[in-house]
Amino acid sequence: MENVYSQVKMFHFGKKLRDLQNGTISPPIHIRLKPINACNHRCFYCCYRNPDLLLNQRFNEKDMIPHGKMLEIIEDIAIGGVKAVTFTGGGEPLIYPYIIEAVETLVNNDVKIAVLTNGSHLKGDIARSLAERASWVRISIDASDREAYAKSRGVGTDEFDKILCNIENFARQKHPGCELGINFIVTQHNVEKVFAFIKLMKERGADHVKVSECVVSISGRRNNQYHAAYFDTVKAQINRAQKELGIDGFGIIDKFHNFEEEYQKHYSRCPFINFINVIAADLKVYSCQDKAYTESGILGSIEKRSLKELWNSDEYAARLTSLNPSRHCGHHCVQHWKNLMLLDYLDSDKRHLEFV
Helix, strand or coil: CCCCCCCCHHHHCHHHHHHHHHCCCCCCCEEEECCECCCCCCCCCCCCCCCCCCCCCCCCCCCECCHHHHHHHHHHHHHHCCCEEEECCCCCHHHCCCHHHHHHHHHHCCCEEEEEECCCCCCHHHHHHHHHHCCEEEEEECCCCHHHHHHHHCCCCCHHHHHHHHHHHHHHHCCCCCEEEEEEEECCCCHHHHHHHHHHHHHHCCCEEEEEECCCCCCHHHHHHHHHCCHHHHHHHHHHHHHHCCCCCCEEEEECCCCHHHCCCCCCCCHHHHCEEEECCCCEEECCCCCCCCHHHEEEECCCCCHHHHHCCHHHHHHHHHCCHHHHCCCCCCCHHHHHHHHHHHCCCHHHCCCC
């Protein structure tokens, strides 16, 4: 399969790279849109509900983007030239009451869309709309049987079977260009089931499975300690799956790794902040998914102004340039490696570029 998780996608956007080099502020390429904070699952490791994690400073489960505001946001996204929107949580995005309208309006304005979901509402009209329009849908799962799933998620024992049915049905009806991915979240409770789960997802029609670890702390060291006892066990199952199941276009993506390096930042600017915004249900715009609902991640509020007005404000420009990862981002950072590559690119000595 082609690399849908490539770390170098940003280098395909020449204008944005030129804006970075010139210090020009322009709208992001990608927006992660969190329309609602309510959720029908209660995952024990949820970053927005776990008091040991950072992302609950400003989180309020009652927050939701109002209908009129959502339409305004979509209009500004389209006019601003944003290329893609991913609906995610906060809460479960597919329980947002205006999700179909939001999806269809964005696509009608030539904005690509994707969804991160628990899969419980990937059915009926919602599934049909996404099957016709989404570039990708990814479902997060952390168990391979109904009892373990119910315990992990705080749901009924029939929920796992319902989600398997939704996966199978969606795989049959989605358009050929829509990638159906499954994110298997490794916890201490499912470490022996990684291979079996990947096999099950292939049988149900998923295009790929990404294996990643749950985050249990704002400390990289403590996260590593949580996963250390079974690290090799998980890796062995991923390797086996890649050899035995990674055929016929089915992908197994290994994102199960050591955390430490993604916590310590030794650079003072975050160039990737120019490529992505997070618009959350509290009507705040944040710098990235790892700083959503945190005070240090706020780029500005759109509660009493439009997204376009924020993008054109001195406040927005100042926040983009003042964020210092070495001081403000001592937590997990999914964009860390992208930043290292961008900084290397931006700091290249122009007198020696030809010596490739």
